[in-house]
Amino acid sequence: xxxxxxxxxxxxxxxxxxxxxxxxxxxxxxxxxxxxxxxxxxxxxxxxxxxxxxxxxxxxxxxxxxxxxxxxxxxxxxxxxxxxxxxxxxxxxxxxxxxxxxxxxxxxxxxxxxxxxxxxxxxxxxxxxxxxxxxxxxxxxxxxxxxxxxxxxxxxxxxxxxxxxxxxxxxxxxxxxxxxxxxxxxxxxxxxxxxxxxxxxxxxxxxxxxxxxxxxxxxxxxxxxxxxxxxxxxxxxxxxxxxxxxxxxxxxxxxxxxxxxxxxxxxxxxxxxxxxxxxxxxxxxxxxxxxxxxxxxxxxxxxxxxxxxxxxxxxxxxxxxxxxxxxxxxxxxxx
Amino acid sequence: xxxxxxxxxxxxxxxxxxxxxxxxxxxxxxxxxxxxxxxxxxxxxxxxxxxxxxxxxxxxxxxxxxxxxxxxxxxxxxxxxxxxxxxxxxxxxxxxxxxxxxxxxxxxxxxxxxxxxxxxxxxxxxxxxxxxxxxxxxxxxxxxxxxxxxxxxxxxxxxxxxxxxxxxxxxxxxxxxxxxxxxxxxxxxxxxxxxxxxxxxxxxxxxxxxxxxxxxxxxxxxxxxxxxxxxxxxxxxxxxxxxxxxxxxxxxxxxxxxxxxxxxxxxxxxxxxxxxxxxxxxxxxxxxxxxxxxxxxxxxxxxxxxxxxxxxxxxx
Amino acid sequence: xxxxxxxxxxxxxxxxxxxxxxxxxxxxxxxxxxxxxxxxxxxxxxxxxxxxxxxxxxxxxxxxxxxxxxxxxxxxxxxxxxxxxxxxxxxxxxxxxxxxxxxxxxxxxxxxxxxxxxxxxxxxxxxxxxxxxxxxxxxxxxxxxxxxxxxxxxxxxxxxxxxxxxxxxxxxxxxxxxxxxxxxxxxxxxxxxxxxxxxxxxxxxxxxxxxxxxxxxxxxxxxxxxxxxxxxxxxxxxxxxxxxxxxxxxxxxxxxxxxxxxxxxxxxxxxxxxxxxxxxxxxx
Numbered sequence: 001x002x003x004x005x006x007x008x009x010x011x012x013x014x015x016x017x018x019x020x021x022x023x024x025x026x027x028x029x030x031x032x033x034x035x036x037x038x039x040x041x042x043x044x045x046x047x048x049x050x051x052x053x054x055x056x057x058x059x060x061x062x063x064x065x066x067x068x069x070x071x072x073x074x075x076x077x078x079x080x081x082x083x084x085x086x087x088x089x090x091x092x093x094x095x096x097x098x099x100x101x102x103x104x105x106x107x108x109x110x111x112x113x114x115x116x117x118x119x120x121x122x123x124x125x126x127x128x129x130x131x132x133x134x135x136x137x138x139x140x141x142x143x144x145x146x147x148x149x150x151x152x153x154x155x156x157x158x159x160x161x162x163x164x165x166x167x168x169x170x171x172x173x174x175x176x177x178x179x180x181x182x183x184x185x186x187x188x189x190x191x192x193x194x195x196x197x198x199x200x201x202x203x204x205x206x207x208x209x210x211x212x213x214x215x216x217x218x219x220x221x222x223x224x225x226x227x228x229x230x231x232x233x234x235x236x237x238x239x240x241x242x243x244x245x246x247x248x249x250x251x252x253x254x255x256x257x258x259x260x261x262x263x264x265x266x267x268x269x270x271x272x273x274x275x276x277x278x279x280x281x282x283x284x285x286x287x288x289x290x291x292x293x294x295x296x297x298x299x300x301x302x303x304x305x306x307x308x309x310x311x312x313x314x315x316x317x318x319x320x321x322x323x324x325x326x327x328x329x330x331x332x333x334x335x
Numbered sequence: 336x337x338x339x340x341x342x343x344x345x346x347x348x349x350x351x352x353x354x355x356x357x358x359x360x361x362x363x364x365x366x367x368x369x370x371x372x373x374x375x376x377x378x379x380x381x382x383x384x385x386x387x388x389x390x391x392x393x394x395x396x397x398x399x400x401x402x403x404x405x406x407x408x409x410x411x412x413x414x415x416x417x418x419x420x421x422x423x424x425x426x427x428x429x430x431x432x433x434x435x436x437x438x439x440x441x442x443x444x445x446x447x448x449x450x451x452x453x454x455x456x457x458x459x460x461x462x463x464x465x466x467x468x469x470x471x472x473x474x475x476x477x478x479x480x481x482x483x484x485x486x487x488x489x490x491x492x493x494x495x496x497x498x499x500x501x502x503x504x505x506x507x508x509x510x511x512x513x514x515x516x517x518x519x520x521x522x523x524x525x526x527x528x529x530x531x532x533x534x535x536x537x538x539x540x541x542x543x544x545x546x547x548x549x550x551x552x553x554x555x556x557x558x559x560x561x562x563x564x565x566x567x568x569x570x571x572x573x574x575x576x577x578x579x580x581x582x583x584x585x586x587x588x589x590x591x592x593x594x595x596x597x598x599x600x601x602x603x604x605x606x607x608x609x610x611x612x613x614x615x616x617x618x619x620x621x622x623x624x625x626x627x628x629x630x631x632x633x634x635x636x637x638x639x640x641x642x643x644x645x646x647x648x649x650x651x
Numbered sequence: 652x653x654x655x656x657x658x659x660x661x662x663x664x665x666x667x668x669x670x671x672x673x674x675x676x677x678x679x680x681x682x683x684x685x686x687x688x689x690x691x692x693x694x695x696x697x698x699x700x701x702x703x704x705x706x707x708x709x710x711x712x713x714x715x716x717x718x719x720x721x722x723x724x725x726x727x728x729x730x731x732x733x734x735x736x737x738x739x740x741x742x743x744x745x746x747x748x749x750x751x752x753x754x755x756x757x758x759x760x761x762x763x764x765x766x767x768x769x770x771x772x773x774x775x776x777x778x779x780x781x782x783x784x785x786x787x788x789x790x791x792x793x794x795x796x797x798x799x800x801x802x803x804x805x806x807x808x809x810x811x812x813x814x815x816x817x818x819x820x821x822x823x824x825x826x827x828x829x830x831x832x833x834x835x836x837x838x839x840x841x842x843x844x845x846x847x848x849x850x851x852x853x854x855x856x857x858x859x860x861x862x863x864x865x866x867x868x869x870x871x872x873x874x875x876x877x878x879x880x881x882x883x884x885x886x887x888x889x890x891x892x893x894x895x896x897x898x899x900x901x902x903x904x905x906x907x908x909x910x911x912x913x914x915x916x917x918x919x920x921x922x923x924x925x926x927x928x929x930x931x932x933x934x935x
Binding site: 231232233240241242246255258329330 | 380382414417418422423425427430431432433434435436441444445448449479481
């Protein structure tokens with residue numbers, strides 16, 4: 001019970017507050033900028049040489065205002081926005097008018113989440129294990145080699161790495177398909193062919209995410225382990241003759257995990273962004289490509305929808321990881 | 336030898352010491368911070384890591400008339416002395432217990448590799464028995480380190496260090512950072528252990544009060560060397576070395592309302608020691624001889640050794 | 652100066668420094684550029700590297716090398732602005748929160764944490780898309796700076812917190828110094844190296860963001876930057892048409908910048924970290 005009160009409740013409150021702050025930002029940003037999306041919309045028609053009589057333009061403006069939620073005073077707009085948000089109603093998209101934004105997002109979200117979840121988990125586990133050993137035995141040759149590679153790969157933004165992989169494996173050695181999440185026109189079923197096709201299409205984007213992720217976790221863990229290795233309790237146990245294997249697992253890694261998990265939670269936001277960019281490169285049918293299309297067509301509603309959903313997804317994941325933490329750190333559990 | 340960005344500096348943390356500790360005694364080492372106490376200890380219990388290095392000398396572990404020169408023994412043979420013959424309680428025992436393991440688990444971790452019997456129930460019984468013997472409550476074993484107070488952790492660490500009843504226990508500043516009441520508990524546990532197991536405790540602290548309470552013999556260290564050694568009563572009643580005199584005089588005494596003074600100045604940095612006797616810049620009795628050469632550590636009275644030109648008479 | 656010389660002993664810093672020097676030289680060369688980067692068809696189109704145009708030309712008839720000089724300069728400027736703006740905000744927030752404590756601390760930390768958790772990328776995209784017409788390198792720098800301060804604010808705050816508990820703070824307060832002089836005279840010297848090491852990491856992030864935003868098309872494509880160069884080459888199908896020099900140039904130079912900034916930040920922060928220093932000394 002004490003756990004619930006001291007740990008769970010404050011975090012729950014923070015969770016909702018953060019989402020609230022994020023959504024408010026999404027609401028206010030467009031309204032603070034001088035450009036009027038409605039005028040932009042209209043302007044797009046006029047520049048394309050379409051003629052409209054003033055009456056229709058007026059109708060259009062008011063309809064657009066309704067769809068964009070720009071009617072009424074600021075406070076009324078905000079209220080409406082919040083109400084519609086709770087129903088996850090972001091209005092119709094422009095990119096694929098009149099499909100509601102909700103539907104588009106619902107279609108692409110699973111692809112993103114699937115890609116993201118698997119690569120994040122895998123790269124975190126692999127990176128942490130490798131980093132753990134590297135931190136403990138920093139003088140081995142393979143550690144130095146990995147370090148060198150990491151130095152080149154790690155600072156690269158997802159885009160460049162994704163591009164290089166695309167060129168390498170899509171064109172130069174065309175093993176993997178370069179676009180889409182599934183073969184064109186095929187239907188997804190629960191059979192081996194579907195699964196294999198999905199995996200084949202997901203391989204390149206997953207690889208680029210995996211590579212960068214693994215190296216990031218590798219370096220993080222290595223640094224942490226190096227610090228923990230010199231902690232008093234490790235040296236004391238070593239002196240008393242506690243076997244090396246036990247020290248590595250129970251004394252070093254167990255303690256190093258804690259800041260590593262915190263690091264995972266903190267970087268989720270960036271991983272998400274990276275995933276979006278990678279998707280765009282491979283035209284993978286997830287939120288990333290959707291985002292690109294939204295920007296390209298100036299689809300305002302879709303953009304707001306994507307942003308809001310992203311905020312929810314990330315905040316929830318961080319919250320879940322936060323809940324996991326006390327299971328590993330007894331200091332938090334019993335405070 | 337340190338190479339700090341191009342400047343090579345040799346710090347002689349411990350220099351020219353010849354000392355022996357007897358069985359069945361509590362030997363106190365006193366001295367200010369930075370005098371090399373901790374380094375001496377590390378050398379004694381064989382925990383010499385870079386940048387610390389042994390340049391010359393030997394350490395003998397003597398048990399039942401058999402003596403082993405520990406630094407002349409190959410590395411893999413040294414293992415069996417640690418924790419069984421000699422163990423230590425480090426300074427600031429706050430952080431020596433693994434924060435994610437229960438106390439009982441830490442005890443098992445430390446005990447298992449050092450004994451042959453691995454029957455888990457017997458292990459647990461042995462641990463519980465030891466804990467209770469030292470006056471600690473059984474519940475302590477089920478706790479995590481952060482749930483215990485500082486003093487409690489100190490006592491648990493002492494219990495941990497003595498689980499195999501070693502012949503020599505080295506305690507580095509066990510009472511520092513504790514309140515007076517808790518200090519008493521820690522001192523009590525040390526006394527109990529010594530009287531129960533008849534082993535040797537080497538107790539390092541700058542607190543002369545603790546030495547007065549617990550030590551049989553005291554050795555005073557200054558700037559990496561021993562300057563005086565005698566039985567406790569002798570040190571307090573008849574301090575010979577000027578530094579020792581300052582140490583004793585600085586202690587408050589009942590009924591004596593005089594102003595307390597400590598030695599003027601501060602201890603020298605071990606990387607740039609003064610010529611001759613290291614204490615001469617602060618010594619009120621300094622003579623020309625003191626600046627020229629360092630005095631030897633010699634016995635001037637029964638069981639009372641001093642390194643001071645005041646007592647060494649003519650140059651040897 | 653001494654610090655600089657000691658840093659140079661680290662191989663990583665040496666390499667990074669050389670690369671940065673090269674980039675600075677390139678940036679300065681813009682003053683001598685014979686072509687205006689916003690003009691098209693000033694030279695023969697789509698020709699591979701050979702003398703006079705040592706890095707080839709683009710499909711729009713621009714000399715790749717001279718466009719590169721502008722691109723490097725602009726990208727560096729943007730990231731520098733972003734880095735400085737975000738450091739200033741981080742310092743302000745961190746110092747305020749750490750020194751004042753209490754409610755101000757809680758509110759500021761809540762804001763900071765929100766900025767850390769919320770996926771800023773999408774928000775920045777939102778921002779940039781709407782302000783597209785008015786985007787130039789300075790505005791972009793400010794925009795990125797306004798979002799990149801969160802992590803450092805926390806770091807500064809914890810440093811200020813520990814400084815606050817030190818004896819010298821109490822002494823200063825008791826002897827009557829006012830808050831501002833304490834902060835400026837006593838704390839800043841501790842905080843500057845901290846902030847500097849993250850400045851470089853932040854610059855790296857800023858360039859990455861700039862490239863990404865350009866690829867997305869939310870940045871003004873008229874302005875030559877590494878990102879826009881890449882975008883133009885890709886959207887003109889340079890790869891398929893075999894104009895590898897046009898794509899490779901921005902890619903290679905981006906990688907160079909990232910590697911250099913990364914090596915710099917790693918060697919500087921290792922230099923500043925006393926624990927690593929001790930481990931190095933021990934190995935000697």
